[in-house]
Amino acid sequence: MCGLVGIYGVPEASKYIYFGLYSLQHRGQEGAGIACFDGKKIREYKNLGLVSEVFNEKILQELPGEIAIGHVRYSTTGSSTLQNVQPFCVTFARKTLALAxxxxxVNAHTLRCELEEEGHIFQTTMDSEVIMHLVVKYLREGLVTAISKAMQRIKGAYSVLLLCDNVLVAFRDPWGFRPLALGMINGGYALASETCAFDLLGVEYLRDVAPGEILVIDENGPKSYFPFEKEPQPLAHCIFEFIYFARPDSLIFQKNVYTVRKNLGFNLYKECPLSGAFIMPFPDSGTYAALGYAQASGLPLEFGVIRNHYIGRTFIQPSEKLRDLSVKMKLNPVKDFIRGKEVIVIDDSLVRGTTSKNRIKSIKLAGAKKIHFLISCPPLRYPCFFGIDFPQAKELIAAKHSVEEIRKFLDIDTLYYLSLEGLLDSVGDLRDKVCLACFTGNYPLEVDFSFRKDITEIK
Structure with missing residues (x-):
C-alpha cells in the first residue's frame, strides 16, 4: 500500500499534493506528509492521521514552491510512529533530499546491517531509509549515478519519489510490483500511485513510469535512464492492486480496475453458478465482483449490509483489537430484508478469517435462511514480502486449513474461491506479468529470511 503524489513546475504545488493525497487516502490511513522545494531549501510537514487531520490552510501556506512530493502511510516495515511517516528528509553535502x-x-535487513557497520546512523525503522542511505552514499558521483547504484543493491518492491533540491526523480523496481503514473498539468508534470488522483487534479495521463526506469524531471523537462541490463526482466505486477488495493476508477498497470473486478465476478459465476434470492457484496471491497456475478447470473444485486463510510478500511489497521472493533462498527445488516432469504455473499478476499466470520455472524443473526460465500480470488496461503500486511503464514487461514474446514469455521452453506485460472483470465494480457506468490508460493525473487522467525512456516 502507501500512496505517492509528486508535482513539478506548478505554483502552489503543495495544495495539489494535498488534494492528490485525498484521492489516495485508501492506500494509507496512519500518517501523511508533504515535502516541497521553496526555491532555496526543502520544507516538510508530516504527522500521524488522515490527510484532513494532518493539514490545514495555514500549514499548506507554509509549504510554498512549484515542486513537491507527498505520501500517505500504511505500515508494513516500521512501526506506526511519527518518525516513520514520510517523506523522509535529510541534508547532505549542501543538498536537501526528501524521499517517499x-x-x-526484501533485503533491507542485510543492507541496513552493512550500512551500520560502515558508520551510517538510522533515524527510523523503515526500509525506505535504507534507500536514502544508499543514494546519499553515492551522491558525490551525481544524482542519477547514485540512484542507479542504489537500485543495483536494493531488492523488492519500490516505487519512489525523490526530491533533491529543485529536481524531482521517480524510480521503480524492475519487476514493477507497485504502480506509478506520469501526467501533465498546467505546463508542469505530475506523478501518482493511481490515476484517480490525476482525475481530481485535472492531470492528463501520459504513461506509467516503466519498471526499472529512473525518470528525472528538471527545468529541461523529463528524461529517462535505465540502469539495468537491456534483457527483459520478467514483470511481477501485484495482483492485489486489482483485487483490493486500488480505487475502481483508477488505471493500474494501464488496465481499468473497475473492469477487472467485474471480470472477477463474471468468472466466479462461470465456475460456481448458484441460485438464491439475491447477490449481496460486503461493501465496498466486494461490490464490483458482486456486480459482475449478478449481471452474469441474472439475479438481483442488493445491498444487504450497509456500510458506515466514516470508518476506515479495516484490512489496513495494524492492531487486531482495532480490526475487530472496526468490523463491528463498519457494516450493519438490513435485518428485515435478509430475514428468511437464501443469500449469495461476495467479497474480494479471505485473509485471517476473523473479519469474515464476524460479518457472516451478523447476517445469520439477521435471519438469513442460507448463506453462500464466494471469494473473488484464490485462497491466500503464503506471506507477502512486497508490501501487503499479511507477512506471516500463521495469520493466513487458508495456509493451515482446507476450504471445507474454513467453511465449517465460518458456519455457512457454501464457500467457493475463484480459481487461479479464473483470476488470470480476468486480467487479460497481464496474465503473464503479475505476481501470484501469495497464492502459489512462487516468489519472483529471492527473499532475505535472515531476520524472520517464522521462516519454517513458509518454506
Missing amino acids: HNGNL
Whole structure:
C-alpha cells in the first residue's frame, strides 16, 4: 500500500499534493506528509492521521514552491510512529533530499546491517531509509549515478519519489510490483500511485513510469535512464492492486480496475453458478465482483449490509483489537430484508478469517435462511514480502486449513474461491506479468529470511 503524489513546475504545488493525497487516502490511513522545494531549501510537514487531520490552510501556506512530493502511510516495515511517516528528509553535502516510498524491500535487513557497520546512523525503522542511505552514499558521483547504484543493491518492491533540491526523480523496481503514473498539468508534470488522483487534479495521463526506469524531471523537462541490463526482466505486477488495493476508477498497470473486478465476478459465476434470492457484496471491497456475478447470473444485486463510510478500511489497521472493533462498527445488516432469504455473499478476499466470520455472524443473526460465500480470488496461503500486511503464514487461514474446514469455521452453506485460472483470465494480457506468490508460493525473487522467525512456516 502507501500512496505517492509528486508535482513539478506548478505554483502552489503543495495544495495539489494535498488534494492528490485525498484521492489516495485508501492506500494509507496512519500518517501523511508533504515535502516541497521553496526555491532555496526543502520544507516538510508530516504527522500521524488522515490527510484532513494532518493539514490545514495555514500549514499548506507554509509549504510554498512549484515542486513537491507527498505520501500517505500504511505500515508494513516500521512501526506506526511519527518518525516513520514520510517523506523522509535529510541534508547532505549542501543538498536537501526528501524521499517517499511505496513498497517493501526484501533485503533491507542485510543492507541496513552493512550500512551500520560502515558508520551510517538510522533515524527510523523503515526500509525506505535504507534507500536514502544508499543514494546519499553515492551522491558525490551525481544524482542519477547514485540512484542507479542504489537500485543495483536494493531488492523488492519500490516505487519512489525523490526530491533533491529543485529536481524531482521517480524510480521503480524492475519487476514493477507497485504502480506509478506520469501526467501533465498546467505546463508542469505530475506523478501518482493511481490515476484517480490525476482525475481530481485535472492531470492528463501520459504513461506509467516503466519498471526499472529512473525518470528525472528538471527545468529541461523529463528524461529517462535505465540502469539495468537491456534483457527483459520478467514483470511481477501485484495482483492485489486489482483485487483490493486500488480505487475502481483508477488505471493500474494501464488496465481499468473497475473492469477487472467485474471480470472477477463474471468468472466466479462461470465456475460456481448458484441460485438464491439475491447477490449481496460486503461493501465496498466486494461490490464490483458482486456486480459482475449478478449481471452474469441474472439475479438481483442488493445491498444487504450497509456500510458506515466514516470508518476506515479495516484490512489496513495494524492492531487486531482495532480490526475487530472496526468490523463491528463498519457494516450493519438490513435485518428485515435478509430475514428468511437464501443469500449469495461476495467479497474480494479471505485473509485471517476473523473479519469474515464476524460479518457472516451478523447476517445469520439477521435471519438469513442460507448463506453462500464466494471469494473473488484464490485462497491466500503464503506471506507477502512486497508490501501487503499479511507477512506471516500463521495469520493466513487458508495456509493451515482446507476450504471445507474454513467453511465449517465460518458456519455457512457454501464457500467457493475463484480459481487461479479464473483470476488470470480476468486480467487479460497481464496474465503473464503479475505476481501470484501469495497464492502459489512462487516468489519472483529471492527473499532475505535472515531476520524472520517464522521462516519454517513458509518454506
